[in-house]
Amino acid sequence: MPDVTVLFRWEDGADQDLGLPTYATSGAAGADLRANFPDRATMTLAPGARALVPTGLSMEIPEGFEVQVRPRSGLALKHGITLPNAPGTIDSDYRGPLSVILQNTGDVPFEIAHGDRIAQMVVAPVVQAQLKLAETLTQTARGSGGFGSTGRG
Numbered sequence: 001m002p003d004v005t006v007l008f009r010w011e012d013g014a015d016q017d018l019g020l021p022t023y024a025t026s027g028a029a030g031a032d033l034r035a036n037f038p039d040r041a042t043m044t045l046a047p048g049a050r051a052l053v054p055t056g057l058s059m060e061i062p063e064g065f066e067v068q069v070r071p072r073s074g075l076a077l078k079h080g081i082t083l084p085n086a087p088g089t090i091d092s093d094y095r096g097p098l099s100v101i102l103q104n105t106g107d108v109p110f111e112i113a114h115g116d117r118i119a120q121m122v123v124a125p126v127v128q129a130q131l132k133l134a135e136t137l138t139q140t141a142r143g144s145g146g147f148g149s150t151g152r153g
Contacts, residue, residue, distance in 0.1 A: 004123055006067065007060040011097055013038035014056025018115050021057075030070060030120030033100060035112050043112045050084055050103040053118055061092040061123070068122045069100055075118070080106025083119060092126070 010016050014036050021031035036056030037043070045051055061067055069088035075081040084103045100119045104110050112118065142150065 004062060004065060006062070006065075006123060009058050009060075011036075011054070011056050011058060014054075015040060015114065016056075018056065021055075021121055030122045032072075032117040033069070033098070033119045033121055035114055035116045035118050037114045040114045042114065045081070045102060045104040045110045045112060047080075047104055047107055047109065050101055051112075052099045053102050053112060055098045055100065055118075057098045058095055059090075059098055060095065061090065063092050064126055065092055066090060066124055066126045068124055070120050070122060072117060072120055079110050080104055081110055081118075087122070090121075 008020050018034050018036055021033050023031050033055050035043070035053050037054065038056075043051060043053065059067070067090040069083060069086075069090065071082045071086050082103055082105055083101055085101055088101065090098070102112070102118060
């Protein structure tokens, strides 16, 4: 496994006492991201609403890697809190604030408190393909069947 280092920088006004993202267990694939509101406030997310939640961080991802931002399974199951663009991709050349788009798909308002774990980030390798135009494509048994063509739903 390659040794990959992601560098972080605190945004102005961020609560540094919350610390950097952390892996909850030794086998965790994702590191937890926390809500870091500059005024240490809370935010209420109404049913159906979405909001951009700051983490108080920006980062430098090594070239050849990306960071994928994913929902937390407990928030999704228990409260309907998810990421509408999951997984969100952060490219290695982005240096702006790390924020998370949260959406409430539940039936009741959900309160996001300062310091709450809101998402997880996974560092993953990136391959950039050569993109070429072709006159024909090779045939397969599946062919052009899609959207449920190999089974139910």
